[in-house]
Amino acid sequence: MPEVRTEEMLINMGPQHPSTHGVLRLFLTLEGEIVKDVRPYIGYLHRCFEKHTEAMTYPQVIPYTDRMDYLNSMSNEWSYVLGLEKLMGIEVPERVEYIRVVMAELQRIASHLVALGTYGNDAGAFTPFLYSFIDREKVLELFEITCGARLLYNYFWVGGLSHDIPANFQSKVKAFIKEFEPNIKMYNDLLSYNKIFIERTANTGILPLDVAINAGATGPILRASGLKYDLRKDEPYSIYHKFDFEIPVAEQEVGTVGDSWNRYMVRIKEMVQSLRIIEQAIDNIPEGDVSSAVPKRVKPPVGEIYSRTETPKGELGYYIISDGSLNPYRVKARSPSFVNLSILPKISKGHMMADLVMILGSLDIVLGCIDR
Amino acid sequence: MGILNRLDSRIEQFETGNLMITSVDKLLNYARLSSMWQMFFGLACCAIEMMATSASHYDLDRFGIIPRPSPRHCDIILISGTVTLKMASRIKRLYDQMPEPKYVLSMGSCSNCGGPYWEHGYHVLKGIDRIIPVDVYVPGCPPRPEALLEGLLKVQEKIRTQSIAKQIKKA
Numbered sequence A: 001m002p003e004v005r006t007e008e009m010l011i012n013m014g015p016q017h018p019s020t021h022g023v024l025r026l027f028l029t030l031e032g033e034i035v036k037d038v039r040p041y042i043g044y045l046h047r048c049f050e051k052h053t054e055a056m057t058y059p060q061v062i063p064y065t066d067r068m069d070y071l072n073s074m075s076n077e078w079s080y081v082l083g084l085e086k087l088m089g090i091e092v093p094e095r096v097e098y099i100r101v102v103m104a105e106l107q108r109i110a111s112h113l114v115a116l117g118t119y120g121n122d123a124g125a126f127t128p129f130l131y132s133f134i135d136r137e138k139v140l141e142l143f144e145i146t147c148g149a150r151l152l153y154n155y156f157w158v159g160g161l162s163h164d165i166p167a168n169f170q171s172k173v174k175a176f177i178k179e180f181e182p183n184i185k186m187y188n189d190l191l192s193y194n195k196i197f198i199e200r201t202a203n204t205g206i207l208p209l210d211v212a213i214n215a216g217a218t219g220p221i222l223r224a225s226g227l228k229y230d231l232r233k234d235e236p237y238s239i240y241h242k243f244d245f246e247i248p249v250a251e252q253e254v255g256t257v258g259d260s261w262n263r264y265m266v267r268i269k270e271m272v273q274s275l276r277i278i279e280q281a282i283d284n285i286p287e288g289d290v291s292s293a294v295p296k297r298v299k300p301p302v303g304e305i306y307s308r309t310e311t312p313k314g315e316l317g318y319y320i321i322s323d324g325s326l327n328p329y330r331v332k333a334r335s336p337s338f339v340n341l342s343i344l345p346k347i348s349k350g351h352m353m354a355d356l357v358m359i360l361g362s363l364d365i366v367l368g369c370i371d372r
Numbered sequence B: 001m002g003i004l005n006r007l008d009s010r011i012e013q014f015e016t017g018n019l020m021i022t023s024v025d026k027l028l029n030y031a032r033l034s035s036m037w038q039m040f041f042g043l044a045c046c047a048i049e050m051m052a053t054s055a056s057h058y059d060l061d062r063f064g065i066i067p068r069p070s071p072r073h074c075d076i077i078l079i080s081g082t083v084t085l086k087m088a089s090r091i092k093r094l095y096d097q098m099p100e101p102k103y104v105l106s107m108g109s110c111s112n113c114g115g116p117y118w119e120h121g122y123h124v125l126k127g128i129d130r131i132i133p134v135d136v137y138v139p140g141c142p143p144r145p146e147a148l149l150e151g152l153l154k155v156q157e158k159i160r161t162q163s164i165a166k167q168i169k170k171a
């Protein structure tokens, strides 16, 4: 048989590409259709977050944290204000804690809905995207009646909240839960257990647990590899210890533990748990003033602190160094998407190029959070 | 009957009902403004609002605005978010690849003028109009979907007043 001459092909995917979820550039080495190597190039959305923090006062930084991971602004703010509250020794009123939990869990649902919709889109199923955005719109409406913004809220302040919840908030949330709960089954029927979808995602991009831990993966990615690790349970902040909920991990159901389908499925299961938390919290919000503990001037003492919370994407942490002035000396953000993206080269080798899109989608990255 | 309702009185419908007279420009403009294909391209937070606008609740499809992944298919590019210096040259290139006539809508404060990153953003382009011409600016951080729709209607208005025939003659 004559020898076939083969040759590696170098391809740029992005920064303008419909399935890179933003302005990510992937540099691919291909052999035919098979991916030999992937190198992510980032920095197309570098917005100088850490530089801004040095020039702003502490409360002024909060809107910039919103803009880091713009799908999940509430949790971004929470990590940041949590650190400052610890540094300044502020006792946050019970009412504030409850409202924060409700907001963060609603935000988790909204973020996972985007992940679900766009992931279906990547697989070529456009319909789930349209349905998931209907539900997301309902969550955004809840945020809007509370703080007036749809996407970037500036809602969590150091020691409190910018606005109290409106009078009809509780009934609206309950109505949302009632409407949304049956829809999860609909998503499962539409997408999760769709045969074509399973064929595309099951057994692609298997991430072994040891690789996940070594790379520092967190959030749904780590849990899809089989480790039950969630900061809400393992290092409970705020009042999460009061609620009864489970941490979903991948089970041997379809495909292999650690594959793209499981990463997707963990998010669906998390939405169910988030609903559980909201259900428990919404009726027990105590009376009180949401801004009673908000300090007139945020001027933490000299010191440093690392604070982290569990966002929909994983562990988001801020390392805040205070020199005792009104501006932070330095704020360093540990973004979950950045760390999770670093796994991509490890798990996509040997797959077809079309599968690469599915693997990347299952990581659910947000470029604003990666580049900051 | 859609066409007849929307074109003005200069159309005469003949008795047989299958002949009408209009100017080339009117007809072309009608077709162009009812099928503005948009580039499937998002930059930052504003892109999420753009997605929300094209999804079910606000539904851009009813204006004939459909996202296309290739710049060569597109009539309009929405600059939806922060333009960094690294991305600016790429956007210029995308814009150059679009066929004439093309339109640019700058969405959000970032692409209008640098937005919240105006002062300290050493890596942020202070306004997309420094590299490509902009037709409509939509303010807001992020603009609400309604504001984006208004901006797109403004682009339609602009198209309505243009004359392709004259442009061709000039060229």
Ligand code: SF4
Binding pocket: A067, A152, B044, B045, B046, B047, B080, B081, B082, B107, B108, B109, B110, B111, B115, B116, B140, B141, B142, B143
């Ligand atoms: S204008 Fe505001 S919402 Fe839009 S990209 Fe800039 S920071 Fe994000």
